Amino acid sequence: MTTRPLHTLLALLLATLTASCSLAGEKPTKLRAVATVGMLTDAVRKIGGDRVEVTGLMGEGVDPHLYKASPGDLRLLSQADIVFGVGLHLEGRMVDALEKLGRTRRVVLIGESLPHDSLRLLGGDTHDPHIWFDVSLWSKALDAAEAGLIAADPSGADTYKKNAAAYKAELATLHDWVKAQIARIPQPQRVLVTAHDAFGYFSRAYSIEVLAIQGVSTDSEASLRDINALVDTLVARKIPAVFVESSVPRKTIDALREGAASKGHPISVGGELFSDAMGKDGTDEGTYIGMVKHNVNAIVHALAPNAPEATPSPTTPAPSSTPAAK
DSSP, X not given: OOHHHHHHHHHXXXXXXXXXXXXXXXXXXXXXXXXXXXXXXXXXXHHHGGGEEEEESOOTTOOTTTOOXXXXXXXXXXXXXXXXXXXXXXXXXXXXXXXXXXTTSEEEEGGGGSOGGGSOEEETTEEOOOGXXXXXXXXXXXXXXXXXXXXXXXXXXHHHHHHHHHHHHHHHHHHXXXXXXXXXXXXXXXXXXXXXXXXXXXXXXXXXEEEEEEOSOSSSOOOHHHHHHHHHHHHHHTOOEEEEETTSOTHHHHHHXXXXXXXXXXXXXXXXXXXXXXXXXXXXXGSHHXXXXXXXXXXXXXXXXXXXXXXXXXXXXXXXXXXXXX
16 A cells, blocks of 8 residues: 555656756757858858857968868768858869768858859859958858758757847948948059959959959969069059968069069068958957958058048947057
């Protein structure tokens, strides 16, 4: 008479404890995402928040045009739930790997989600992949990243939508700020000279002329003829500064300066710009927004050091006085 209720009670207690332990152990597993370039890694982290563990393949100073996936990278990619790339042949030597991966994993190439008429056409059906240099275009491309995360993790849809909306609001403010800063440079001085043609979208979005030694990809050498032609332009137009890039060797820029100096026109290095890679992790320049601000501040400081400050507005952050400020 007394044992049956006791057995029943013990059974109920055991079932309750088992259920409690099971519930306690059921922590949400984070979605495993891998992104190719730093700008995209940063964006996926912003949109994914606490629900996504994001690994970036290419860090500080890495040129995506020349990057080839290592065996360790291939393992990371094969273990990911979702993989993000820019596409448009930015990751030129990884194209085959990403295509093969797409047969078994969700691969999202955000640049290829954009309408073709919003992209810079380079010839034939080839488009410029450096879409992050137009902040508003980059924001639109991130719709594909948001959609990819939702497709891979539908239960996190509300989180991804909320995070994406907040990040895009920051990018809208950044876009307005860049326009205001570049407008401070007098039109004749508004010429940006770089090692390779990564700033075409920047030129189009912010009304600044861009001259480059190499083409869109760094996977080819600049010819002596190209360098000499650009030297003649710099001398004739009395352009005061050129810029090196963190992910591109500076030898062609040095050759440009030497050529101009030999013709009696000394040219300074206006600063180091982040083009195909961001800065070091943990720094302002190691984020997309910080990278853009660093570049813009360096350009304005070199090309128009005495330019009047931009008029602040409710949607435009106050300009910084230092090239590396966020």
